[in-house]
Every structure is written in C-alpha cells, then in structure tokens.
Amino acid sequence: MKIGIVGLGLIGGCLGLDFKAAGHTVYGVARREHTCEKALTAEAVDVASTRLATLNGCDVVFVCTPIATIVPMVSELAGVLSPEVIVTDVGSVKAALVEAATAQWPMFVGGHPMSGKSEAGIEAAETGLFQGNSYVITPVETATLKTDKGAITTLETLAKQLGSRLYHCSPEVHDRAVAWISHLPVMVSTSLIQSVINEPDNSVQQLAQALASSGFRDTSRVGGGNPELGLMMAQYNRKEVLRSLKRYQQEIALTIEQIEAEDWPAVRQKLEATKAVRSKFL
C-alpha cells in the first residue's frame, strides 16, 4: 500500500518505520524542510515533502499532527486528495474531532494508537512502538454521518500489522474510558505534586523532598510529564475529564470523612477492594 503520514513527530515517525518494515511505501509530509530531512535520515519515510499534494496517490493518510490541528488538516487534505483515499488520525481524544473530520471527509476513520514514550520528535522514533499496545478505532453513526466499512477494515489490517490489540467503540465511550485511565491520573498526579510544594513549613518541605522514594515517584510520574499533553486532554476532553474529576473528588471527600470518623473498617474495606481489583487493569 501507499501510506501517507502528515506530521513527522514521534508517532508519525514510528508509524513510518513500522509500515516501511511491513513492505508499504511511505510518503511523509512535514511543515518544515528540516523535519523532512530528519525523517529521510531516520529512514522513517521513502519520500518526504512539505507539500500535501505529495500524498495524492496514497491509499491511506495518517494525520499525526497535534489535536488542535487535526480537523483543519483533514479540511486541507480534502482539497488535495481523490475521494477514495482513506484518512485517519492518531489523536488521544475522539469526540471533539471524529464527527467534524467525517463531515469534512466521508472516508475518515478516527483512531487512537495508545503508545508513547517520554521523548518527543522524529529523533525518538523507533520500530515496534505499537507492538502489543491498544489501538482504538472509533467509528461514528449519526443521522447524517456513517463511517465507511471498507475504510474501517483497511485501518484494522494496518493496525494489526503494527502488532496492536484492536478495540472498537464510539468516540464518546473512548473519551470516557481514557478520561479514567489516562487523563484523570494526570490531574490526580499533578495535584499531588502541587499540594506537596505548597507546604509552607520549610523544614517539612525539605525533608519531604529528601525522603521521597518509590511511592511518591510512581504516584507523581504522570503529573511531571509533558505539560502540553496534559493541557490538550483538559481542553479537548473537558467534559469527561470534569466528570471523572468530580467523581474522584467525592471519593477523596469520603476518605476524609471515614478517617475523621475513625471508621477503620470502611478504610480497610476500601484498601482491600482496590488491592484486589487493581490487577484487572494490568
């Protein structure tokens, strides 16, 4: 297949490497000439260009630009591609963009390969990033829009070639699930760090920094991650992030109540329940 990739960052670069390894021809488009050169050097693409028209002969185009630019980019692609070309994206939120993108391009399929690493950019691209990880496909069906079945099948085939585990759900169910397991943890974790650094007693503050070990390290990890990503989650999955944060807030309030009331059986029951259930998520 001829595969186009718009946006040659970490995810675009990793897709290019894996699709080339699977025998496809990969056409990359980046805004800057310099990024095109780096993608060619990394052998993440066969052809690189700053012009979208380069993607005209592709079978499938992956939009790998930041969330805010996905719908505008689909709109731009609509002026360049022939109507049978499948367009998909890799954005980590879906409801905010899948319907809008499908309205622009009937052959659009929303997708979310759930892989990443702490380094960003084409320089960090590697083969096998998606191997064994989830790839969520989010078709839509409304009164006026319906994701093309053939386009879904093609995306499924490609995602399997990446070695991913495939899931299908609506954009709304996707956004609600990732709010729980990806976006809420970022807010929980950043708030933990923020409340510790607000400790006004300097000797406590310094001792806390000195004594922090694996418990604090793990619980605070995602709160110390890429601020842009955290902001995007809050902006583009606002409704579900707020829903999960408010339920979490109730849980924190309940914990405070139980400890204040010295209701130790309740505290024990909760700790036992969460220990027992956690393995289901791993």
Place this chain on the structure above:
Amino acid sequence: MKIGIVGLGLIGGCLGLDFKAAGHTVYGVARREHTCEKALTAEAVDVASTRLATLNGCDVVFVCTPIATIVPMVSELAGVLSPEVIVTDVGSVKAALVEAATAQWPMFVGGHPMSGKSEAGIEAAETGLFQGNSYVITPVETATLKTDKGAITTLETLAKQLGSRLYHCSPEVHDRAVAWISHLPVMVSTSLIQSVINEPDNSVQQLAQALASSGFRDTSRVGGGNPELGLMMAQYNRKEVLRSLKRYQQEIALTIEQIEAEDWPAVRQKLEATKAVRSKFL
C-alpha cells in the same frame, strides 16, 4: 556489639542479616517457635528465642513489631532489660509512639529506616535493603523527656553501617513529611482506583480496564498495596494524613474550577510547575 531484634519479619530479618555481616552478634525474638527456626535457617540471627529475657545482655534492641504493638513491647522490655540497654524501633509513624515509649524507657530512641519491598516476612529478608535509603532518627525534648545523646550516637553508628542516609528531626516533622510523600500518595492512589471501579457504564468500565497502561499502572500502584499498611498510616498518623488530604482536596477543587472556567493558562502553569519541580523529589 550484641544486638537484639524483637519481631522477625521482613525488616527485623534484614536488620539481622546486615548486622551479622557487619560483625555484630544478633539475638532474635519472635512470638512463634516456627519463626525462630526460619530466622536461624535464613542465618538472620545467631540466637533465636520466643523469650524476651534472651535479650538481657544486648547493647541495643530493635523493636520491629507492628506499629500498634511497639509501645506495649517497650513496656514489656522494661521489665526485662538492664537500664543501660538502648531500645529503638522501626515504625513508620513517630509522634504517636516516641514520647510514650521514651516515658517507658529513658534509653529509647525513635527511628524509621525507610526501606521495604512488596513481599513480607522473614522469607523475603535480604542483605543490603537499607543501603542508600533514608534512616530518620526522631529524638524528643519536652519538659519531662529528653532522648539520650549517647543512645542517638550509637543508633547513628549502626544506621551508617547499614549504608543508610541519616536524617534527624522531631517526630512531628517526620510524620508531616511522610504524610506528604508516603501516606497521602496511598490515599490519592486508592481513591483513583475506587472512583474508576465505581463507573456505572459497563462498556466504559471494561474498555478502561483493557486500555489501562503505564500511566494508570504507576499512579495506582501504591493504592493497590498492603491494606494493613495503608490502614496503619491512617490510624497512627491520622492528624497529618487528614491535613495533607484536605490540602490535596483544595488542589483538586481548584483544578476542577480552572477546567470549568476554561482557564487554560492556569492549567498550563500548574502542569509546567509540577513538571519542573518533580525532579527535586527524586
């Protein structure tokens, strides 16, 4: 030196192994004969007994029993030991017990070696568990009680032999600092798991379980730990756990407010601040 250890679990066993390796003679006491046999087999002690009187000739006795039994054990030891014997503990909370133990035994010094592993019991004991980790010594000074200087010096010498980094502070500062970096993370993390499993929509619940990856895994780790330990923290460090939880609750409320108001500069600023500061804790 002759070193006594009461309570031959993970920490008691690890102390025994390291002190034997450092050339000391180690006398262990456990409630059950079977545990004594296991400690001898593991070579964690030179002598093992179920009788506290075995510790009579020791220079220093480490109380390594669960938090709830530390003060009663010091009280029992007071009926057995000669007055010059130094007694210390390894409990993870200090204010609730250091003054009470010192009142029972003037040669008592509170201590907290901040090491552990997920397995419990003498079977999991290994050498070098304390190497490079923090060891907090918590002397008291009140109108009627003052921790013995010589006892502190002896405990320092032994902690250094374990390869630990030494810290000194009051029991209150200790408890406030560990509330932030150890006890609050457990409550934050268990509440995250609990709020996710309260999700009533079954398709969202199942997808969340399937999609959970490293972000959720790390943020939920300590909430899926030993329920007894979590409960002990809440019970014996109740005041500081509540203080940290209430400040954390304010931080969560602020985050909700900012996202509701779409105050993105504030959300970005917080995420940037916590990313920048996190390295101080590691």
